Amino acid sequence: MATSSLLLVLALQLSGALAHNNGLALTPQMGWNTWNHFGCDISEDTILSAAKSFIDYGLPNYGYGYILMDDCWQAPARNATTGAPIADPTKFPNGVASLADQIHSLGLKFGIYSSAGMYTCGGKFGSLGYETIDAQTYAEWGVDYLKYDNCYNEGQAGTPKLSYDRYANMSNALNATGRPILYSMCNWGEDGPWNFAPTIANSWRISGDIYDNYDRFDERCPCTSMIDCKLAGYHCAMTRIIDFAAPVSQKAGQNHWNDLDMLEVGNGGMTYDEYVTHFSMWALLKSPLILGNDVTNMTNETLSVITNDAIIAVNQDANGSPVERMWNTPISTGGTLSLWSGSLVNNTYVIALLNTSPDAQTVSVNFTDVFIDQGPSYQAGTYEIYDLWQKDDAGAWGASVGTYTGSIPDVQIG
Amino acid sequence: MATSSLLLVLALQLSGALAHNNGLALTPQMGWNTWNHFGCDISEDTILSAAKSFIDYGLPNYGYGYILMDDCWQAPARNATTGAPIADPTKFPNGVASLADQIHSLGLKFGIYSSAGMYTCGGKFGSLGYETIDAQTYAEWGVDYLKYDNCYNEGQAGTPKLSYDRYANMSNALNATGRPILYSMCNWGEDGPWNFAPTIANSWRISGDIYDNYDRFDERCPCTSMIDCKLAGYHCAMTRIIDFAAPVSQKAGQNHWNDLDMLEVGNGGMTYDEYVTHFSMWALLKSPLILGNDVTNMTNETLSVITNDAIIAVNQDANGSPVERMWNTPISTGGTLSLWSGSLVNNTYVIALLNTSPDAQTVSVNFTDVFIDQGPSYQAGTYEIYDLWQKDDAGAWGASVGTYTGSIPDVQIG
Amino acid sequence: MATSSLLLVLALQLSGALAHNNGLALTPQMGWNTWNHFGCDISEDTILSAAKSFIDYGLPNYGYGYILMDDCWQAPARNATTGAPIADPTKFPNGVASLADQIHSLGLKFGIYSSAGMYTCGGKFGSLGYETIDAQTYAEWGVDYLKYDNCYNEGQAGTPKLSYDRYANMSNALNATGRPILYSMCNWGEDGPWNFAPTIANSWRISGDIYDNYDRFDERCPCTSMIDCKLAGYHCAMTRIIDFAAPVSQKAGQNHWNDLDMLEVGNGGMTYDEYVTHFSMWALLKSPLILGNDVTNMTNETLSVITNDAIIAVNQDANGSPVERMWNTPISTGGTLSLWSGSLVNNTYVIALLNTSPDAQTVSVNFTDVFIDQGPSYQAGTYEIYDLWQKDDAGAWGASVGTYTGSIPDVQIG
Amino acid sequence: MATSSLLLVLALQLSGALAHNNGLALTPQMGWNTWNHFGCDISEDTILSAAKSFIDYGLPNYGYGYILMDDCWQAPARNATTGAPIADPTKFPNGVASLADQIHSLGLKFGIYSSAGMYTCGGKFGSLGYETIDAQTYAEWGVDYLKYDNCYNEGQAGTPKLSYDRYANMSNALNATGRPILYSMCNWGEDGPWNFAPTIANSWRISGDIYDNYDRFDERCPCTSMIDCKLAGYHCAMTRIIDFAAPVSQKAGQNHWNDLDMLEVGNGGMTYDEYVTHFSMWALLKSPLILGNDVTNMTNETLSVITNDAIIAVNQDANGSPVERMWNTPISTGGTLSLWSGSLVNNTYVIALLNTSPDAQTVSVNFTDVFIDQGPSYQAGTYEIYDLWQKDDAGAWGASVGTYTGSIPDVQIG
Known part of the structure; x- marks a missing residue:
């Protein structure tokens, strides 16, 4: 069964929540x-x-x-x-x-x-x-x-x-x-x-x-x-x-x-x-x-x-904020296509598209979906997008794939 | 997604129920x-x-x-x-x-x-x-x-x-x-x-x-x-x-x-x-x-x-009686159309039609549905109907939209 | 919505069960x-x-x-x-x-x-x-x-x-x-x-x-x-x-x-x-x-x-044995048709057919269904059938409607 | 309703689990x-x-x-x-x-x-x-x-x-x-x-x-x-x-x-x-x-x-390991066809196919399904297969039905 996940990084900060106070696991172990x-x-x-x-x-x-x-x-x-x-x-x-x-x-x-x-x-x-x-x-x-x-x-x-x-x-x-x-x-x-x-x-x-x-x-x-x-x-x-x-x-x-x-x-x-x-x-x-x-x-x-x-x-991002699934669409041949989004520090966001269907899918990532929690000004923003499973010219994980406003159109996945 | 709610006021009294006895919130705060x-x-x-x-x-x-x-x-x-x-x-x-x-x-x-x-x-x-x-x-x-x-x-x-x-x-x-x-x-x-x-x-x-x-x-x-x-x-x-x-x-x-x-x-x-x-x-x-x-x-x-x-x-009506949903019909294009009804003081009733489908709906409000709890004599009654989201000639909320017996036919909603 | 229930009485005995021992309600109050x-x-x-x-x-x-x-x-x-x-x-x-x-x-x-x-x-x-x-x-x-x-x-x-x-x-x-x-x-x-x-x-x-x-x-x-x-x-x-x-x-x-x-x-x-x-x-x-x-x-x-x-x-039968629903068949126009059966004293049984669909139904009552609990010898038996909602010639509830073996064919209900 | 179960025995060992320690029921009573x-x-x-x-x-x-x-x-x-x-x-x-x-x-x-x-x-x-x-x-x-x-x-x-x-x-x-x-x-x-x-x-x-x-x-x-x-x-x-x-x-x-x-x-x-x-x-x-x-x-x-x-x-096998249902496929005419598999001592396995549909079924038993828990080397193995409901030439239950690698093709069941 074909699958792939596209990962992209964008922009901002959040707050943490109280928990077991032994001082450990500020980020996941x-x-x-x-x-x-x-x-x-x-x-x-x-x-x-x-x-x-x-x-x-x-x-x-x-x-x-x-x-x-x-x-x-x-x-x-x-x-x-x-x-x-x-x-x-x-x-x-x-x-x-x-x-x-x-x-x-x-x-x-x-x-x-x-x-x-x-x-x-x-x-x-x-x-x-x-x-x-x-x-x-x-x-x-x-x-x-x-x-x-x-x-x-x-x-x-x-x-x-x-x-x-x-x-x-x-x-x-x-x-x-x-x-x-x-x-x-x-x-x-x-x-x-x-x-x-x-x-x-x-x-x-x-x-x-x-x-x-x-x-x-x-x-x-x-x-x-x-x-x-x-x-x-x-x-x-x-x-x-x-x-x-x-x-x-x-x-x-x-x-x-x-x-x-x-x-x-x-x-x-x-x-x-x-x-x-x-x-x-x-x-x-x-x-x-x-x-x-x-x-x-x-x-x-x-x-x-x-x-x-x-x-x-x-x-390990200091925000400690897990991604949420913003939508999850059944595919007629089985499985689903889903969008996940979360906040990182320094005005940066992470997005994932997950395709669990047997077939490749083409889909646009709409920023109104990515930034449901952040609201209109973020939804209208412009972001530089990085693919975290590609390496940049220096050989480091995370290559820029361009700058987008409003959406990333026609993403191929799977 | 289109939506609207029609609100209408009609006729009678009910009784209250026992609760936390600090004397507060006789009506909702x-x-x-x-x-x-x-x-x-x-x-x-x-x-x-x-x-x-x-x-x-x-x-x-x-x-x-x-x-x-x-x-x-x-x-x-x-x-x-x-x-x-x-x-x-x-x-x-x-x-x-x-x-x-x-x-x-x-x-x-x-x-x-x-x-x-x-x-x-x-x-x-x-x-x-x-x-x-x-x-x-x-x-x-x-x-x-x-x-x-x-x-x-x-x-x-x-x-x-x-x-x-x-x-x-x-x-x-x-x-x-x-x-x-x-x-x-x-x-x-x-x-x-x-x-x-x-x-x-x-x-x-x-x-x-x-x-x-x-x-x-x-x-x-x-x-x-x-x-x-x-x-x-x-x-x-x-x-x-x-x-x-x-x-x-x-x-x-x-x-x-x-x-x-x-x-x-x-x-x-x-x-x-x-x-x-x-x-x-x-x-x-x-x-x-x-x-x-x-x-x-x-x-x-x-x-x-x-x-x-x-x-x-x-x-804030003194009856303190919430509306009940009398029927809730799925609409093929998504959402539902529903009828809500409740009793107020002084032989008055409130009705709401709620359309959560994407399309406008036309429906008759049958008094046999509105007055399920009150029975046949109410179902056969005649009522003056007010629309609570229209203003009357004096500029007050609630304009009369006519007098009806048995039903309000062909209500447009949405 | 049309409905009716056919009631029939037949043949045998069962046993009781233990309960609250105040000596009351041997039969339902x-x-x-x-x-x-x-x-x-x-x-x-x-x-x-x-x-x-x-x-x-x-x-x-x-x-x-x-x-x-x-x-x-x-x-x-x-x-x-x-x-x-x-x-x-x-x-x-x-x-x-x-x-x-x-x-x-x-x-x-x-x-x-x-x-x-x-x-x-x-x-x-x-x-x-x-x-x-x-x-x-x-x-x-x-x-x-x-x-x-x-x-x-x-x-x-x-x-x-x-x-x-x-x-x-x-x-x-x-x-x-x-x-x-x-x-x-x-x-x-x-x-x-x-x-x-x-x-x-x-x-x-x-x-x-x-x-x-x-x-x-x-x-x-x-x-x-x-x-x-x-x-x-x-x-x-x-x-x-x-x-x-x-x-x-x-x-x-x-x-x-x-x-x-x-x-x-x-x-x-x-x-x-x-x-x-x-x-x-x-x-x-x-x-x-x-x-x-x-x-x-x-x-x-x-x-x-x-x-x-x-x-x-x-x-009030001394057996105290409620009927059980032996089958319950959905009807395409809504509701169901169901068969209920229970034991009374003196080798007698009670059967009910319940039709909650909007239409009349014709169905045979098979004794293999009626006597699931009693087994093959009962299923093959011959029974005199009474309709408990008809009066007999003397004006008493319960008129004989004939003697049947194996099934009561083509019962009209509704 | 037609049904049958095909039972086959193959090859290996497992471990037991802790339980009530009265020393009884090492195998099922x-x-x-x-x-x-x-x-x-x-x-x-x-x-x-x-x-x-x-x-x-x-x-x-x-x-x-x-x-x-x-x-x-x-x-x-x-x-x-x-x-x-x-x-x-x-x-x-x-x-x-x-x-x-x-x-x-x-x-x-x-x-x-x-x-x-x-x-x-x-x-x-x-x-x-x-x-x-x-x-x-x-x-x-x-x-x-x-x-x-x-x-x-x-x-x-x-x-x-x-x-x-x-x-x-x-x-x-x-x-x-x-x-x-x-x-x-x-x-x-x-x-x-x-x-x-x-x-x-x-x-x-x-x-x-x-x-x-x-x-x-x-x-x-x-x-x-x-x-x-x-x-x-x-x-x-x-x-x-x-x-x-x-x-x-x-x-x-x-x-x-x-x-x-x-x-x-x-x-x-x-x-x-x-x-x-x-x-x-x-x-x-x-x-x-x-x-x-x-x-x-x-x-x-x-x-x-x-x-x-x-x-x-x-x-009574000393492994004490119940079979698991590896797949369970609905049949359009009702019931399901399912595969069960479990480990016995001495590198031996037991398989069952269960057909609860009204019709006979033909299905291949794939060793990738049988040996999900054991992994690739077992899945690729060769096994001698016995039918436990046939008797061998000496009149003992369990007759060999051949040797298979990868799958047992075209098993008739029911």
Whole structure:
């Protein structure tokens, strides 16, 4: 299925919104997570090797700074006396604190994983009822980031209050440690975290898990909207997550982001154009950019996508304002054509056209649509337009494609 | 998109319903709010200047009596010792009590704003957990009206009981002060305030925020009905709010009103005909009429809309009975044609035809439809019909257009 | 809109189900309620006059036994010292106990009304928080029946548990009095009383209030199903309530009935055929049969409908098994054609065909559809068929129309 | 309506998931339940006779091991002094412990029934509030299995937490006895037991009760999905339950199974082909296989279906991984054609094509669809295909039908 996204940059400033006040994630967090490549098969060695390769590829130069250890780091049981969490002594013979130190010595930050339930999704001990000792231990270990999942939550969901209370317990425990720890909620959009989580978390997942596919409907991700979904599931295709994000985009801002889930760029299930769309839309929607591919072995194509610093600059723009979908037109042969628009600092705007139909489309971008929120004077303005997926003469991402007033006529897309 | 509304007045009386018993808002409140024009950029000076202009334009003569100070009046923090709210000392060097006094000396009433959450929507301190001291302070300051928002509510929503308890806390605190303070709930229709709020509030918002647009669907206002909406959002176009109001119209009455949000008349996003529809339908649905335009600088056209005293008389009619939508017919070219009907005092009725299709429509108004609730004798009656948007020979709003029995045939609309 | 219902009686037995154990309402209650005719304008005189007329018309001979005093019997306030309820001394100069005595002396039972809220729907004091003293007082007054409404419930709804707890409080209070008082819940189907109420009540309303209309959609009754409706409303047309009843029919049985709301027969808003359908379907669905017309002045036609003792016998059949809708076929010109079937005692069955389309229909009634629950041997059986709306040669309702095996071919309906 | 299912076996391994840790139901439980054949008419004699016939037919050789005594074993009341449950002394003159002993002496395990409510569905005393003494008594009686129903639950439903707490009470009580008792929740899918029950139960029902019908819509099973159904009902046709299972299949695994309800094979309401589909899909979806027919009198055809040990091997495969529906295509004449795929141990896979349309279909099974979860190398692989409903030359179920790469072209189905 053909697809492409045209990205253009234009003009102005906005304001931020209040959120979880640990001082972290002023812009969406960037990093790499072990799960998609290693799954449960992680160890001190595999993580350190990946971190070193991560540096060799120069990823920190683009803003990627977190190495996130996902599920299966745990020993079979907690400390029987103290209840403290223990890492698997075989996988982590020197302990988690040592691993964190080594990650820190590489100039990177270190993240850990647990679940707001009796068990983690991988069947290890969860943190429900152990929030205080777990947060304290993470802080002692030098942890900088917690991804906090939702498996085996013992029925403590179904109203915003039940979910809030469960996730706020860990938020408070993390804050009480005195160590700044980025708090990444992963409750799959249940009970509307965009409504209840801004004051307790730096980001929250908005849907079931992504899988490396462009637009296939999978019954394991059965809901057509996440606004009141009772079965978030997993195997949610990339463009379906974009649809899920559209109505809740309004809820994100500085320190409190919608997390569209880890990136699949480089995992092989989509084409180059599809990965360009994936990376671009995640960036524009201000999702955390957490790589999920094998960072020890990347093609040039993969590297070129994840290091487009013009796109990353949009994601990390100080305004912290996600794009909104201004229109979304069904195409008779399937899919839709949609226009997205958002504000950046310094009188600059970002626009995206997204074509998920099987056919190429020609469409004019009308500034009355782009600047619905800004009003008539902006709608009548003149703008210099840049294509963020073309390089300029100096080889930098973002080539000027001309100056336009009122509209950009006859844009070819797909 | 063409539109117009025909308004007609006819014959009888009804009864009121029980509600929040602070003695206020027997009819829907009328006034002006700072937010749409000034946003966060308010001060003693800007508010007083607006109030004076408000008087110069003669608005109190039409019933507009409240000057409402919306968000961003607060200092960065509460009093560290007492927890009492403090106004921003730069914006309000003489304090809120002084401002209220000056408003009162102009013969107007003064309103304030807060949120039933940890923060206000603008990121200032909220009132959740501070209801008693906030209500007491407002009373000491001479506040007459509280708009109480829903941001950062810490997950205390999702069942009517959670929302009721949170909003009842402030209602009880206001009542305990002994000062009559009109209580305007702004929980965006969550959990059905039309069901749970009549005994605790004078009015409640029924949807996400309005924006200055006739009928555009915006993804930030994603629900197609507010009866069980889990994401009220904002950027709800004017006629979409009318649709939201139709099924809950039955729930409003004396002292307890559906609030369709502030008026956009005069803000430039709609045509004259569209603003006529906006003002008329807000009035007939017994919404509070809170101006949201720049009251220091109004065109004659804007002024003529908001000072149609025939329409205002319908809004302020002592029956307190909102119109109901008697039928709503889809038009093949888009939009609908609908008939609305309601009872006023003194054997008088109000009828509206609303055409939201792009084309002019011709339709007969059948009295069997108008008087569904009154029955056969009314359906067979003869009525003198007035058009409330035409002036009579003496220049007063409401010109007779003839006497009809059974129906008004071939009404042209649009 | 044309309509008719064909009713036929056939052959066998079933079993009952457990429910509220006050020994009342083994079969659906029958009686008359003040509301539809008198509204708030009731008094000792009006009620006694109606009761006497009720007897003069011979209604008790058909099973009608309850005289139900609806809202507005209350004084402006409770006894300030004891909190006990007080009747309006002007309307009821001799008190409620005296009225109940006089009703009893006529051989009838007496019912009262209140609401599980702060106020009743008519704005009188409600019983929320006063369950014990109210139940005790009702018992002292000699009350036999309580209709318990849902207005002003202070947000105590939205989960089955909130609704159950609120209504169980009164159920327990009534039981504690030692006097058998039939408990008729009126929570409009909120939170699924068919699921939670069988052990606490004798009947429960399943929808918003009926109005005297055959099938008009009114926006005040906005939900298309009552299974998860968040705004029950009122002005629900008669056949819409039949649709609401279809899926919950399975939940009713001895002592615990679905209440489809009061009857409108005789109030003038429907034709004779439509009232026949109304009375028949209420009876077959085992709704309480509570007259809502003026029982002091009835036409012969009205009287003939409400005294069809063959239909009443189906309602009062000892099996207590409501009919189920076996199929429901849309008709292209609007409405549907549906088949209903249910078991009575003594190997007898009741069948109804309901045609809500504007046109006459011809259809065969296949015994494989009628006896889906009974299986092949019943489906192949031979049955004598009676039409319950025809009189036999002796002038009794229910004339034989022949003997059929396998099907009744070519039934004309409408 | 024509139907058939083609079943094929191929190649690999997966991992299990954590669940209720009583050590039972590593694979779905298999057995026989009294309800469908005997209903309330059970006794020591009828159950022992059935158990002996069950053995005579050799069913234990195929894995069927539980004899489950459903509702109506109870005396009219509990022990008035201790509150302990008592069996009906007429039906069970020697008591339940004696019956359990005799079942055990036949080499079988014994199950009992109760409800998490005030009464059971058949109107006997329920276990709500009696969890501890009931579990203790069951353990003393030698009970190995509890089916725990949902009738008369007193409004303790509507959020996952309410349902979890109610069912966890019995789970904890069973665990506290020290006797391993398989815990089979029967809350009809309310509040999403697939989300909250894995840590407390071995299986949970996902819908209202099955009835012996292929695909008829019955209004007593009104919901089109069980993800957020507020009226589970009963009379759910077999293929409708398959539809209900599709999105929640992802939630089952070792020790925690989706229960699609008892089998109807042999009860006469479906054809041989339909029962083959029924038994196959229950097995592939890893439902418990609980016979519901008359095990004292089975036809050879019935016996051949329930003893297909190739199908049973799929159900009991150590992977514990239910099939997922990979695609589901509507057929213009009604019904759908769908592909299901799942992993077994030893590099083996199971595939099913399900045709619920009235007509035969021809379709190619593409390995890119079968192996969506396994990826490109599997999609390009070569597999030997077996038809599990054909016998090989030695008379064993599962005959090879050839070797295929990339796809199985032109499969005829139906």
